[in-house]
Amino acid sequence: MPPRQPVLVERMRPFTSTIFAEITALATRTGAINLGQGFPDEDGPQSLIDDACQAMRAGANQYPPGPGVPVLREAVARHQKRFYGLDVDPDTEVLITAGATEAIAATILALCEPGDEVVTFDPVYDSYAASIALAGAVRRTVTLRWPEFTIDPGELRAAFTERTRIVLVNTPHNPAGKVFDEAELDMIGALAREHGAVVVTDEVYEHQVYDDAVHVPMATRPGMGEHTVTISSAGKTFSVTGWKVGWLHGPAELVAAARTVKQYLTFVNAGPMQPAVAGVLGLDDDFFTGLSADLRRKRDLLCDGLRAAGFGVSPPRGTYFAVADAAPLGFDDGAELCRRLPELAGVAAVPVSAFYDDVSAARSLVRFAFCKRDDVLHAAVDRLSRLRSK
Numbered sequence: 001m002p003p004r005q006p007v008l009v010e011r012m013r014p015f016t017s018t019i020f021a022e023i024t025a026l027a028t029r030t031g032a033i034n035l036g037q038g039f040p041d042e043d044g045p046q047s048l049i050d051d052a053c054q055a056m057r058a059g060a061n062q063y064p065p066g067p068g069v070p071v072l073r074e075a076v077a078r079h080q081k082r083f084y085g086l087d088v089d090p091d092t093e094v095l096i097t098a099g100a101t102e103a104i105a106a107t108i109l110a111l112c113e114p115g116d117e118v119v120t121f122d123p124v125y126d127s128y129a130a131s132i133a134l135a136g137a138v139r140r141t142v143t144l145r146w147p148e149f150t151i152d153p154g155e156l157r158a159a160f161t162e163r164t165r166i167v168l169v170n171t172p173h174n175p176a177g178k179v180f181d182e183a184e185l186d187m188i189g190a191l192a193r194e195h196g197a198v199v200v201t202d203e204v205y206e207h208q209v210y211d212d213a214v215h216v217p218m219a220t221r222p223g224m225g226e227h228t229v230t231i232s233s234a235g236k237t238f239s240v241t242g243w244k245v246g247w248l249h250g251p252a253e254l255v256a257a258a259r260t261v262k263q264y265l266t267f268v269n270a271g272p273m274q275p276a277v278a279g280v281l282g283l284d285d286d287f288f289t290g291l292s293a294d295l296r297r298k299r300d301l302l303c304d305g306l307r308a309a310g311f312g313v314s315p316p317r318g319t320y321f322a323v324a325d326a327a328p329l330g331f332d333d334g335a336e337l338c339r340r341l342p343e344l345a346g347v348a349a350v351p352v353s354a355f356y357d358d359v360s361a362a363r364s365l366v367r368f369a370f371c372k373r374d375d376v377l378h379a380a381v382d383r384l385s386r387l388r389s390k
Contacts, residue, residue, distance in 0.1 A: 011133045018126055019354040023338060032342035033380045035302075036350040038174070038321060040371040044238035045283065051276035064271040066263055068096025068247065075278035076247050083206075084217050086225070092252040095259050098269040099244035100204045100233040103258070105131040106265060107200050107229050107248065108166060110257040112137040116165035121151075123175055123355030123362060125202070128168055137165070141357050146325065146365055147314035149176040151184050157191060164197045169218060172205040175323060175355055175367040177316020179213040182221070189224045198254065199228045204236045204246075205319040207288050210296040213317035219250070229254050234277045236320070237291065239371075243273045295320055295370070298377060302370040305381025310388045311366075320371035323352055327364040329387055334366045341366075346383040 008016070023036035043049060067073065073090035080086040088094060097103040104127060112118065114136030120128055122141045132139050140159040142151065167188055171180040180188075192199050201218045209215050219228040233246030248258060280287075303313050303322050312325035331337040335351035342348055352365035370377060 011136065015130045015133065019350055023348050023350050026342055027348035030342035032346050032348045033376060033383065034348045035368040035372065035380055036348040038369045038371060039241045040239040041373055041376060042239060044240055045280050048238055048240065048276050048280045051279050052273050055272035055275055060272040060275065062271065063268050064274055066268060067259060069274045072096055072274040072278040075281040076249060079281045080249065084220050086219055088249050093255055094247060094249045095255050095262065096274060097246045097248060097262060098266040099235060099246040100202055100231050101127050102262065102265055103231040103246050103248040104128065104200065104202060105134065106258045106262040108132060108137065109135050110261040111198060112165050115163065117161060117163040119159045119164060119167040121169065122357055123352055125170060125174055125355065143358055143361055144176055144178065145361055149178040153187060156187065160191050160195050164195045167192050167197050167199045169199060170202040172209055172215060172318025174205065174319050175321050175352055177319050177321055177323060179209055179215060179318040182216055185216060185218050185221050189218060189221050192227060193223065199224065201228060201230050203230060203232045206232055207237045207291055208295055208320055209292060209318040210299060211317060226251050238280050243270055245270045245273050245277050298370045301377050302368060302381065305384060306368065309384040320369055322368050322370060324366050324368060325364055326366055332364050334362065334364050338366060345386050347380050
């Protein structure tokens, strides 16, 4: 018999490519400044690089322990105590993963049976939908709308059913730049407890918050520690997105479930990088406050330039992305603009509609990354100023 066509299983057919890969390829082909994909163009602390090299030379190149090297698990626990007052057992309540992406996938695959439901907040990072599809689960979306990206309490409650198993919260939020406040977290947490659901939080931008925003982990809210899996990683904070060193922590039972799945995904990862990351998690406060201050300045540089170019702008309170509205410039379709932007202005960006189920909620919105060198941002802003004349 001939092989079944198409060969890819149906649930994964919507995920054959990503907008990030498409826009990055377009930027490479045209020589445009790539403000689409969110990767820094400078390395993180030199000590991080040096420690990883030293670990490789010292022979730390074989399989690390399945849950992660003890020194990193201990560093994660100390970090959570230092910044958020959380008491975490590094031996039973921490798991090191191949980035936050694997942590999210492993947790969803571990906790969801086919047909279970996962509540997400649109715009949603693309790997969430793919992981939910892999589990055979069903996504229930709550739409965050430009420009404030606030939660509609009625829409949130309506997203919960007797099949709700997970609530997936990203704060600070990519791409919206939203930082969920205590009232929003408590509203989500109350509904999760009411329906017996687990809250899974993606907090990879935890140290990139601006102005009066404060990152509040869901696990710190009253009654939520036993119902929350907290996920973060080194990539965004320490500018090593290619290392893929992430972690999750939570109640021992939930961590053990995720570990069961993780061992059959990557098994283990990044052996010599793990102790290096442990070192930088303990850096002085000056590093973390300096990171936020530097990115706030870059945010303002880009946002001021976008306004001058004619975009509407919603300044982010977290992450290193800014969302801009192209409608004032006469571009009603953000996806079309992003495919033409390298030609029109020599800059690449990502359409926010790629993150939404309801494309109409973000039709003219575009996401720009500002985690770049100042000279790159100045050049991009200068190029974007051409759009007014077009």
